[in-house]
Amino acid sequence: xxxxxxxAYVHLARRSGGVPAGKVGAFAAGVACLWVALDxxxxxxxxxxLASVHMxxxxxxxxxxxxxxxLAVPDAAWERLAKRRALVRALEPAxxxxxxxxxxxxLVWLTHWPRLVDGLMGYQAGSFAIxxxxxLAGLVFWWxxxxxxxxxxxxxxxxxxxxxIFATVANTGVFIYLTFxxxxxxxxxxxxxxxxxISAREDQQVAGLLMKMGGGVVLWTAIGALFxxxxxxxxx
Amino acid sequence: xxxxxxxPLAAVALAAVALACSDGASRSAGPDPGGAPATELRxxxxxxxxxxxxxxxxxxxxxxxxxxTETEGFVTLLFFGYTHCPDVCPIHMANxxxxxxxxxxxxxERIRVVFVTTDPERDTPERMREWLDRFDRSFVGLxxxxxxxxxxxxxxxxxxxxxxxxxxxxLPGAYAVGHAAQVLAFSADGRARVVYPFGTRQxxxxxxxxxxxxAHPWPxxxxxxxxxx
Numbered sequence: 001x002x003x004x005x006x007x008a009y010v011h012l013a014r015r016s017g018g019v020p021a022g023k024v025g026a027f028a029a030g031v032a033c034l035w036v037a038l039d040x041x042x043x044x045x046x047x048x049x050l051a052s053v054h055m056x057x058x059x060x061x062x063x064x065x066x067x068x069x070x071l072a073v074p075d076a077a078w079e080r081l082a083k084r085r086a087l088v089r090a091l092e093p094a095x096x097x098x099x100x101x102x103x104x105x106x107l108v109w110l111t112h113w114p115r116l117v118d119g120l121m122g123y124q125a126g127s128f129a130i131x132x133x134x135x136l137a138g139l140v141f142w143w144x145x146x147x148x149x150x151x152x153x154x155x156x157x158x159x160x161x162x163x164x165i166f167a168t169v170a171n172t173g174v175f176i177y178l179t180f181x182x183x184x185x186x187x188x189x190x191x192x193x194x195x196x197x198i199s200a201r202e203d204q205q206v207a208g209l210l211m212k213m214g215g216g217v218v219l220w221t222a223i224g225a226l227f228x229x230x231x232x233x234x235x236x
Numbered sequence: 237x238x239x240x241x242x243x244p245l246a247a248v249a250l251a252a253v254a255l256a257c258s259d260g261a262s263r264s265a266g267p268d269p270g271g272a273p274a275t276e277l278r279x280x281x282x283x284x285x286x287x288x289x290x291x292x293x294x295x296x297x298x299x300x301x302x303x304x305t306e307t308e309g310f311v312t313l314l315f316f317g318y319t320h321c322p323d324v325c326p327i328h329m330a331n332x333x334x335x336x337x338x339x340x341x342x343x344x345e346r347i348r349v350v351f352v353t354t355d356p357e358r359d360t361p362e363r364m365r366e367w368l369d370r371f372d373r374s375f376v377g378l379x380x381x382x383x384x385x386x387x388x389x390x391x392x393x394x395x396x397x398x399x400x401x402x403x404x405x406x407l408p409g410a411y412a413v414g415h416a417a418q419v420l421a422f423s424a425d426g427r428a429r430v431v432y433p434f435g436t437r438q439x440x441x442x443x444x445x446x447x448x449x450x451a452h453p454w455p456x457x458x459x460x461x462x463x464x465x
Contacts, residue, residue, distance in 0.1 A: 183437075184437070187437060194327060200438070
């Protein structure tokens with residue numbers, strides 16, 4: 001997957017006649033996030049040992065990597081995309097902020113639903129399907145904030161900030177479910193070889209807290225960055 | 237492009253629906269396990285129930301432990317395993333211990349958990365005690381000779397444990413022991429009533445243990461009236 005991403009990005013960069021170092025850095029960071037999240041040891045621990053590591057994987061794959069990859073897209077590539085009217089028309093409804101927020105949160109709920117997690121995590125293909133859903137969810141969620149196509153004049157900095165603040169609240173349901181459900185909800189982790197320093201219940205509580213706090217750190221960092229850019233735009 | 241996107245999404249949606257429609261928890265539908273309606277229990281009910289074997293082994297304090305008499309009147313969970321077990325044994329013990337910790341004292345004090353080692357060579361009394369104490373200090377650990385433990389298991393229709401040949405690796409001499417993975421639950425009247433296979437979850441224990449206890453109140457000491465009869 002990493003090789004495919006790199007190959008695609010090299011192709012995109014060549015077609016765009018070069019890419020600024022900042023965008024290359026964002027791409028490298030995005031790919032590094034995916035690599036760390038999906039490879040050993042995080043990938044192995046998340047697949048069958050610890051729900052908390054599974055949550056770290058979710059944060060990296062769905063919340064951190066997608067905006068970095070979107071930020072890495074060269075300007076020329078956005079311009080080429082904007083010229084493809086049919087594609088832009090198709091993207092327009094799917095990337096509306098309200099739709100994106102609903103799709104993202106629905107996928108977050110779905111991919112943390114115990115029966116789905118237990119049903120899919122036992123198989124490599126199932127685990128891969130969850131990873132793909134997270135990447136898809138992340139791209140959909142971050143698209144209105146980061147992507148320049150389709151252009152949304154009215155969705156400026158204040159609304160982007162409001163959109164992200166709403167997202168910090170929207171994950172509360174999963175956080176509450178994982179943190180305050182007394183018995184372990186995932187058979188995958190409850191019936192995994194135990195790790196001496198953490199019980200299945202504690203692991204699940206840590207997972208819930210990570211979702212809330214880790215997700216909060218990512219979202220509030222983005223909110224801060226948007227606020228700075230908004231301030232700079234107003235000043236400049 | 238659109239079509240190729242829809243196919244995996246549809247597959248995931250179908251998988252989700254299929255999983256939602258399936259029932260993950262095992263349900264038993266057998267006879268009355270000594271008072272608790274069998275259909276309410278999540279373990280596999282034994283029909284007919286088995287007698288509790290009269291076996292004496294040695295506990296972690298080095299004292300003889302007569303299984304039948306020492307556990308008389310208690311709901312007893314019996315498990316054969318070994319402390320170097322990487323998965324089944326610690327998972328069973330951890331899940332039972334976690335649920336026992338949640339039960340009201342009045343229920344909990346009527347349950348005994350007995351662990352019999354299938355690896356007496358490495359499971360010294362001290363090691364067993366230390367290992368069991370990680371889960372619950374009330375758990376009873378028993379050792380016996382191989383023929384004794386084999387006979388105990390045979391009486392409960394369990395296969396004898398098998399020592400797996402050691403493989404080359406970082407720990408020379410390390411070996412695994414193949415053993416029965418189920419927990420047997422005896423009701424307070426001294427009969428094995430329910431079997432809990434590996435995969436039994438905390439929610440299953442939390443569901444069944446109070447029912448097993450409630451099905452059999454403390455054995456009543458014979459008073460003057462009953463004695464007279």
